[in-house]
Amino acid sequence: MAGVIIAVAAVAYFVGRRESSASASAIQSIAVLPFIDDSSDVDAEYINDKIAESLINSLSKLPQLRVVPRSVVASYKGKDIDPRKVGQELNVRAVVTGRMSRRGDIISIQADLIDLQNVAQLWGQTYDHKVSDVLLVQDDISRDIFENLRLKLNVEEKKQLEAYRFYLKGRNAWNKRTDDGLKQAIEFFQQAINIDPNYAQAYAGLADCYNMLVVYGITQPKDGFPKAKEAATKALEIDEKLAEAHASMAFIKFRWDWDRVETEQEFQEAIKLKPTYAPAHQWYSSFLVGVERFDEAIAEAKRTAELEPLSFVASSHLGWIYYLSGQTDKSIDQCRKILEIDPTSFPARRYLGLAYEQKGMYTEAINEFQTGVKLSGSPLMLALLGHAYAASGKKAEAQQVLSDLEQLQSQRYVSPYTVAAIYAGLGNQDEAFKWLEKAVDERDIWLMNLKVDPVFAKLHSNRRFGDLLAQVRLRP
Missing domain, CATH: 3.40.50.10610 (ABC-type transport auxiliary lipoprotein component)
Known part of the structure; x- marks a missing residue:
């Protein structure tokens, strides 16, 4: 203390x-x-x-x-x-x-x-x-x-302190992970850079904002990731030993460049430089689970939660990693604990719904996704609801969600990967692969989960699934 x-x-x-x-x-x-x-x-x-x-x-x-x-x-x-x-x-x-x-x-x-x-x-x-x-x-x-x-x-001290204050405000807003919070964070980081053009941490903050805008479906990958990469590159040019910048770059290498070797190198460098930087451990666990290194992924997710014990983002992420690792019961327990403290945590509801669905508890899963849609208004949550409807045999409801997502595309970015999941739930493999190919064309960030995502398990025996894994470099 x-x-x-x-x-x-x-x-x-x-x-x-x-x-x-x-x-x-x-x-x-x-x-x-x-x-x-x-x-x-x-x-x-x-x-x-x-x-x-x-x-x-x-x-x-x-x-x-x-x-x-x-x-x-x-x-x-x-x-x-x-x-x-x-x-x-x-x-x-x-x-x-x-x-x-x-x-x-x-x-x-x-x-x-x-x-x-x-x-x-x-x-x-x-x-x-x-x-x-x-x-x-x-x-x-x-x-x-x-x-x-x-x-x-003196003048220089005033500039440094003012820039640092804007940086802190930027990180605080970024931590909220909301549409308004991320956009506000970009403004704060840019203000810090305007004061100090060589502020490497502020550039790393910008990169993280653009990355998260893509994650939360606010920006398309083609619009967000190039900006994120430019900012992370600038940060590393200023300070090649900045852990936050290496973690930002690793995220981009994984989700946008599909470069497994450089992704791991960047994550390991970030953790080496700053072992207590929680986002590096969190994003590294996502990479590890995507390439089926489950034990390592869980260890990194647990480390994230240890480093950020008050963060529902960190604790719900552990539930997500449990789910993708096939440890459904642990995922349910983890997410329930979070929702007991914060019923408004839509990430926890997302992962809990997925875990329920995997256990065949469709009524419970649908309830979680419906609540998540109300809380977030996210196309991602709506698509998950559509898949739950499809998997539970409620085809009319699933088709309605597909129609709703089509209308949303004019207002928000709708991940083709999530649309493919609904078609997979309906048993329409041709449409599922059609939308997965669209996801490849758009470099959809969720493609990095393709190999381990249970919602596509029934596609594994299809030759086209192996071809997709090769395209996104998830095959050794």
Whole structure:
């Protein structure tokens, strides 16, 4: 928990008010002591670490300030400590102390900045934020302190901090995985780039946004992936050691280029550079399951959930990997747990519906997909409902969904892969292969699941299925 308010500490460097007295000199060294958790929340340590990561990144832009690393300060966790003694041990001028509590989805942080030389509290404030907006805590804390203390930053420092704030806002919006959220994230990342044209992380953020616009059917692959590739390439040109950019490029290599060798190289490089970067593990698990390396895929999906314990995207993804790996019961259990906490999680409903369908529980599957359609309005969810109707023998309802999807094509991108699934459920293999060929032409992202997707199991014995696998390079 030591890192949660490092941004508060960062400002200490600027607290010096250039007064004539020596006691008012600028603070150039600081330590953030472990915060006390008043709620005993099991997720508190994760929340603190998540905030700390972004705050430390912000501090790195202020080289004049020496900040004691988290790994050192963590040794004080759980101890009854005297701030003055810690200051002497760590040879720092100031320390930050504080408390954190949680009420439902709101986290409350009280932070105090103490000048050890003068034994004086320089600043204290309480901040309340939603857990889902955890990345914005650092931004609000640092911004408010700068304003309240009237800090004087030089031009370059102002630019760096402003760009970083836009980057944090971009990541926060991207994490929501909604149409509006992704488009807003693009604006934030672009604003960061406008301030700092060499901001590699912002370019990686742009790449991730364009990738997700395709995933969620907001943009066609031909429109989204080239933009994503351009942004990821730019990020790597600026910083070839940026894990986020390698993960973005790996996603593109897998879903767009169909290059299995380079895909794995990029994912492994991303994880090597930043083992705690959850999206790299998540997307790598999708690659692994697509090439039938099920045990490795499940291990990577579990690692994702461990790294992001508060993320329903990460936890529902594990349910998806269980499903594609043939572990249907585990998929059902995983998705049910999520829906008990958040009934509005349409990814969890998607994967739960698929798992129910695989077990022949068609009534339950149809109910999940119907709820998912209401929650998301997604053509993907509608297509899954159509397949469930078809598989359960409700051919009229399945045909109606096909008609509805045809009308939707003028408004939203409709994945031909998902239309093929409905025809496969109806037993019309000729139409199923016709739409799968269309999916190949459009480089539909879901084609990378073709080899393991249970909805196409009845097509495996058809020679054309093997030809399709060869076209998308899913055959060794």
